[in-house]
Amino acid sequence: MKSILSPGSYYFSGDEAIAEGAIAARCGYFAGYPITPASEIVERISIRFKETGGVFIQMEDEIASICSIIGASWAGARAMTATSGPGFSLMQEGVGHAVMTETPIVIIDVQRAGPGLGQATRPASGDIMQARWGSHSDRQIIALCPWSVQEAYDQTIDAFNLAEKYRVPVILLTDEAVGHLREKMDIREDVDIFNRTKKPGAAPFGTEEDDGVPPMPTFGEREKLLVTSSTHNDYGIRKTDDPLVQAKLVSRLYSKIMNNREKIIDYDSCYMEDAEVVVVCYGFTARSALFAIEKLRGEGKKVGMFRLKTMWPFPDRLIRDIGSRAKKILVPEMNKGQVVEEVMKYASCDAILYSQTNGEDIHPNAIIEQLRRLV
Numbered sequence: 001m002k003s004i005l006s007p008g009s010y011y012f013s014g015d016e017a018i019a020e021g022a023i024a025a026r027c028g029y030f031a032g033y034p035i036t037p038a039s040e041i042v043e044r045i046s047i048r049f050k051e052t053g054g055v056f057i058q059m060e061d062e063i064a065s066i067c068s069i070i071g072a073s074w075a076g077a078r079a080m081t082a083t084s085g086p087g088f089s090l091m092q093e094g095v096g097h098a099v100m101t102e103t104p105i106v107i108i109d110v111q112r113a114g115p116g117l118g119q120a121t122r123p124a125s126g127d128i129m130q131a132r133w134g135s136h137s138d139r140q141i142i143a144l145c146p147w148s149v150q151e152a153y154d155q156t157i158d159a160f161n162l163a164e165k166y167r168v169p170v171i172l173l174t175d176e177a178v179g180h181l182r183e184k185m186d187i188r189e190d191v192d193i194f195n196r197t198k199k200p201g202a203a204p205f206g207t208e209e210d211d212g213v214p215p216m217p218t219f220g221e222r223e224k225l226l227v228t229s230s231t232h233n234d235y236g237i238r239k240t241d242d243p244l245v246q247a248k249l250v251s252r253l254y255s256k257i258m259n260n261r262e263k264i265i266d267y268d269s270c271y272m273e274d275a276e277v278v279v280v281c282y283g284f285t286a287r288s289a290l291f292a293i294e295k296l297r298g299e300g301k302k303v304g305m306f307r308l309k310t311m312w313p314f315p316d317r318l319i320r321d322i323g324s325r326a327k328k329i330l331v332p333e334m335n336k337g338q339v340v341e342e343v344m345k346y347a348s349c350d351a352i353l354y355s356q357t358n359g360e361d362i363h364p365n366a367i368i369e370q371l372r373r374l375v
Contacts, residue, residue, distance in 0.1 A: 001026070001190065002189065003024055003187055003188060004023050010186075012183075014149045014179045018041050018156045018174070019040075019041050021153040021154065022045065025157045027078045029072035031081055033060070033062050035083055035087045036112065038082045067097075078164070083110075084110050085111055088131075096136060100253070102167035102205065102216070104216070105170075108156070108171075111125055111126060111173065118359075122359030124335060125173075125285070125333055125334040125335050126334070127173060128311060128339060132312050139250075140168075140313060142313070143170070143312040145283050146174055147287055148181075149181055149185045160193075164194050165194050166256055167214070174283070197213070201223075202214070206235075212256030212259060213256050264313060265315045268309060270293070270304065274302050274304075275325075276302040276328070277371060278303070278322055278328075279305045279367065280307075280319070281305065286307045288362050291364040292367035292371060295364070295368060319342075328351075330352050330367070331343055334356055336357060352370070354366065354367065
């Protein structure tokens with residue numbers, strides 16, 4: 001499909017790139033409530049939707065925002081909201097509802113320093129575990145983690161495609177540093193768009209297909225649709241007292257992500273061939289990590305980098321392989337250690353945390369200092 005913007009180079013902020021990525025992915029509905037540092041997404045979409053024909057609405061709060069986009073998705077729209085940590089906390093019941101009803105939506109979380117209201121305009125990576133475990137019970141989620149303005153654009157498009165393909169909420173876990181960063185990015189002539197699967201008369205909440213993803217009808221298509229987040233059978237009929245229906249449903253919701261995780265997980269790596277110490281990193285911090293690694297490689301140090309582009313599902317098999325070959329793993333994080341604990345689960349070598357929670361980006365020199373100690 002053709003790009004909405006003319007192909008070429010643009011000078012955008014990360015938030016502006018996210019807005020343009022949503023438009024490129026044919027997002028037709030946005031509901032949100034302004035919150036720093038995600039407000040620029042709301043502002044740009046409110047203007048651009050007038051040009052592209054999308055529907056924008058400023059809701060009274062974040063709870064209404066996520067409920068609104070769930071409804072819009074069932075009406076046939078590709079729908080998105082944007083927020084930051086405090087607002088993301090309010091959305092968690094809606095996330096669980098969307099998981100159980102298999103509603104494709106995109107949630108942008110531009111993380112900031114917390115807890116509580118914290119520092120509204122300072123960077124952090126404190127919502128990693130909230131994205132995975134914020135809503136209750138057993139479920140899987142997809143969360144992406146960009147490190148640049150270019151990836152903010154590209155991964156927003158990916159988020160819509162993954163949401164539609166697997167009928168699941170997809171979260172873009174960016175942060176203030178990426179959201180407010182300005183740099184050059186490129187827009188291609190064509191955009192890959194995945195359109196949701198339709199099969200008239202088929203069960204909308206059950207399938208025998210290997211991928212575990214049922215076709216998704218839309219209200220107004222003459223399908224007999226019952227949409228409930230209570231336990232339901234393949235046709236949406238409530239079966240809250242049936243243990244077999246509950247077990248089958250939860251197992252499929254879980255497996256449709258985990259059985260396809262090799263197709264979902266994306267990552268980047270460099271200097272891994274001979275690395276004795278590996279930096280596992282993500283988001284804006286990975287930029288500092290790359291600078292540090294290249295400096296130390298120039299000094300003959302055997303260090304490498306593994307960057308998480310997909311945060312959830314977590315690349316457990318890849319980390320297990322890295323942990324079997326490296327002597328040590330360093331995980332720099334703008335939190336008190338959320339990803340490092342996942343690394344510890346799977347890596348057989350030592351995993352060391354470098355934590356920074358002062359509302360400042362992690363400087364390359366801090367990573368260089370840590371790596372010198374480990375090497």
